[in-house]
Every structure is written in structure tokens, then in C-alpha cells.
Amino acid sequence: MSAALDIASWALLLAGGAFCMVGALGLVRLRSFFPRTHAASVIDSAGAGLLLAGLLLQAGWTLVAVKLVMIGLLIFFASPTATHALANAARERGVSFEHAEGEAPSKR
Amino acid sequence: MLHSAILFVLFYAFWVLMSGLFTPFLLAAGAASSLAVVWFAVRMHVADREGHPVHLIWPALAYWPWLVREILKSALDVSRVILDPRLPASPTVVSFKPRQRTVVGLVTHANSITLTPGTLSVEVGPERFVVHGLTRASAHAAVDSEMDRRVERFERVR
Amino acid sequence: MFAAAALALLVALGLALARALAGPTVFDRALAANSIGTLAMMMLAVFGFLTGRPEFLDLAILYGLLNVIGTIAVLKFFRYGDLGDPGRPEANP
Numbered sequence: 001m002s003a004a005l006d007i008a009s010w011a012l013l014l015a016g017g018a019f020c021m022v023g024a025l026g027l028v029r030l031r032s033f034f035p036r037t038h039a040a041s042v043i044d045s046a047g048a049g050l051l052l053a054g055l056l057l058q059a060g061w062t063l064v065a066v067k068l069v070m071i072g073l074l075i076f077f078a079s080p081t082a083t084h085a086l087a088n089a090a091r092e093r094g095v096s097f098e099h100a101e102g103e104a105p106s107k108r
Numbered sequence: 109m110l111h112s113a114i115l116f117v118l119f120y121a122f123w124v125l126m127s128g129l130f131t132p133f134l135l136a137a138g139a140a141s142s143l144a145v146v147w148f149a150v151r152m153h154v155a156d157r158e159g160h161p162v163h164l165i166w167p168a169l170a171y172w173p174w175l176v177r178e179i180l181k182s183a184l185d186v187s188r189v190i191l192d193p194r195l196p197a198s199p200t201v202v203s204f205k206p207r208q209r210t211v212v213g214l215v216t217h218a219n220s221i222t223l224t225p226g227t228l229s230v231e232v233g234p235e236r237f238v239v240h241g242l243t244r245a246s247a248h249a250a251v252d253s254e255m256d257r258r259v260e261r262f263e264r265v266r
Numbered sequence: 267m268f269a270a271a272a273l274a275l276l277v278a279l280g281l282a283l284a285r286a287l288a289g290p291t292v293f294d295r296a297l298a299a300n301s302i303g304t305l306a307m308m309m310l311a312v313f314g315f316l317t318g319r320p321e322f323l324d325l326a327i328l329y330g331l332l333n334v335i336g337t338i339a340v341l342k343f344f345r346y347g348d349l350g351d352p353g354r355p356e357a358n359p
Contacts, residue, residue: 017271027281044301064320080220090291
């Protein structure tokens with residue numbers, strides 16, 4: 001049982017780490033602001049969520065698990081709000097939805 | 109009043125679980141801090157049905173597993189786009205009218221859209237959601253979606 | 267296995283830092299800073315497990331709370347130019 005739990009938690013940790021790396025890669029690769037927000041959302045929801053689930057399996061029924069759940073709830077409720085505020089503010093300040101070609105700095 | 113009481117119990121449970129210490133001084137300090145924060149919440153008019161929707165806890169527990177599955181599915185889709193050497197992103201903006209009527213329902217819907225990788229709520233209102241999608245398909249999938257219907261059912265609970 | 271996760275997080279932190287340095291707009295930087303915050307939280311949590319000291323989770327919670335407030339404060343400043351601005355009145359359904 002414990003070995004199966006370990007394997008499951010390792011798989012979750014590896015998947016979470018992979019999603020974090022892919023999201024950060026997307027942050028660098030994508031070419032304009034709004035597509036990049038989607039990469040950040042991969043880190044926030046999938047990467048962090050899977051990592052926390054993996055750690056939760058390692059923690060067992062302890063106070064540590066409660067703290068991990070608190071971190072999960074914090075990310076779950078706060079990160080979409082922050083991302084939405086970011087997108088809304090960017091829109092308000094005239095960042096274009098259009099696909100910006102190349103890496104030329106877009107002057108606001 | 110009921111909401112203030114529930115809020116106090118939740119804050120105090122949070123304090124005790126976070127501290128993990130049970131000396132009389134710390135327990136009393138926790139009670140005092142919780143009371144103070146409940147007082148602030150009442151003064152800010154956020155300790156009510158909308159700011160603290162405890163009646164939605166059961167439908168939320170039914171909704172979250174579905175949401176987690178959606179998040180993982182769309183995270184894989186977005187990862188595929190990012191890792192593809194041709195970077196086949198086709199950023200698209202759609203706007204539509206959400207079905208929800210309550211503020212809690214609208215916020216839940218908008219947060220679910222943002223939480224799902226590949227879609228992002230840019231503008232939120234009772235009449236119009238503006239959603240940005242990483243690909244044309246993911247943006248159009250947000251219009252009149254199953255998520256919309258599920259959140260509508262979720263907010264109807266009394 | 268915690269070490270592998272920590273390594274992945276370090277790589278991700280480096281990439282996000284590159285985006286924060288490259289910009290080009292202030293919103294790209296704010297987005298990258300927000301991601302760095304989330305990644306740092308995860309790093310703290312994983313590091314706590316790696317060294318067998320779960321007390322690091324308290325730091326992760328604190329970091330997460332500050333990260334959210336910091337992001338919102340920066341955005342409010344860049345949107346309204348003033349942290350005390352009440353903002354646009356929201357329409358109620």
C-alpha cells in the first residue's frame with residue numbers, strides 16, 4: 001500500500017514539475033501578452049495543483065496536510081482573480097489582443 | 109449573525125490548525141484575533157450570504173472534481189500548443205451572455221474560465237463576458253458551455 | 267523524487283525570470299512576477315519536504331498571501347495611478 005502511494009505521489013510530483021516547466025517555457029516562447037497569460041495559468045492551476053496533490057500523498061493525515069490544503073485553496077481562489085485583474089488592467093490600458101509579430105517591444 | 113458565527117468558527121479552526129500549539133495563552137489570543145477579524149468583516153459588510161456563501165458548500169464539492177478534470181484536460185491541450193515547434197496558437201476573443209443571475213454564480217463562472225488553461229475572462233458582467241482563448245477552438249468552446257450550465261445549476265441551490 | 271521536482275521548479279523559475287527581465291510591457295513583467303510567486307511557493311513547499319522540515323509550509327502560505335496582495339496592488343497602481351482610487355463602480359445584477 002505504502003509503495004503504491006509512493007509511486008502515485010512521485011507520478012503526481014513529476015507531472016506537476018513538468019507542467020510548471022512547460023508553462024514557464026510558454027511564458028518565454030509565446031509572442032504577445034494575452035497568450036502568455038494562458039501559459040501562466042498552466043503553472044498556476046495544473047502545475048501547482050498536481051505538485052500539491054503529490055506532496056499531500058506524502059504528508060498523510062497530519063497538520064502538514066492541512067497546510068497543504070490551505071495553500072491549494074489559496075491558489076485556487078486567488079490566482080484566477082489576480083490573472084483576471086491583470087488581463088482587465090492590460091485591456092484597460094490598451095494592450096492589444098492582436099498577435100504581435102516578433103519580439104519587438106510594443107510601445108504603449 | 110449566523111454568518112458571523114460561522115465565520116468566527118472557521119477563523120478559529122484556521123488559527124488552531126495553523127498553530128498546532130495548545131497553550132492557554134495562544135488559544136485565547138486566537139479567539140481574540142478571530143473576533144477582531146469577524147468585527148472587521150461585519151464593518152466591511154462582507155459577512156453575509158454573498159460574501160460568505162456557506163450554503164453552497166455541498167454543490168461546490170460536487171462541482172470541483174469536474175472542474176479539476178477540465179483543468180487537466182485543457183492543461184494538456186495548452187502544453188501541446190506550447191511544445192509544438194510551429195507554436196500553433198490562434199488567439200481569439202469571444203463575448204457572450206452568461207446564464208448566471210447571482211454575483212456568486214458569475215464570479216464562480218469567471219474564475220472557472222480563468223482557472224482553466226487556454227481560456228481567460230477579460231471582462232465580466234451580468235450582461236457580457238469577454239473571454240480570450242489561446243486557440244480558436246478553446247475560445248469558442250467557452251461560449252454556451254457545459255461549465256455555464258453546471259454553474260447555473262450550482263448557484264440555484266438554496 | 268523531491269529533488270527532481272525542485273529541479274523542475276528551478277528551471278521554470280529561471281524561464282519565468284527571463285520573461286520578467288525581457289518584458290516588454292509592464293503587464294508581461296507583472297504576469298511573470300505572479301508566476302514566479304506561485305513557483306516560489308511550490309519551491310518552498312517542496313524544499314520543506316526535501317529537507318524534512320515541513321515548517322517551510324508556513325513560509326509558503328505567507329508568501330502566497332503577499333504575492334496576491336502585491337500583484338493586485340501593482341495592477342491597481344498601473345491601472346489607476348493611485349492605490350487609494352475607489353475604481354470604477356461595479357454594475358449589480
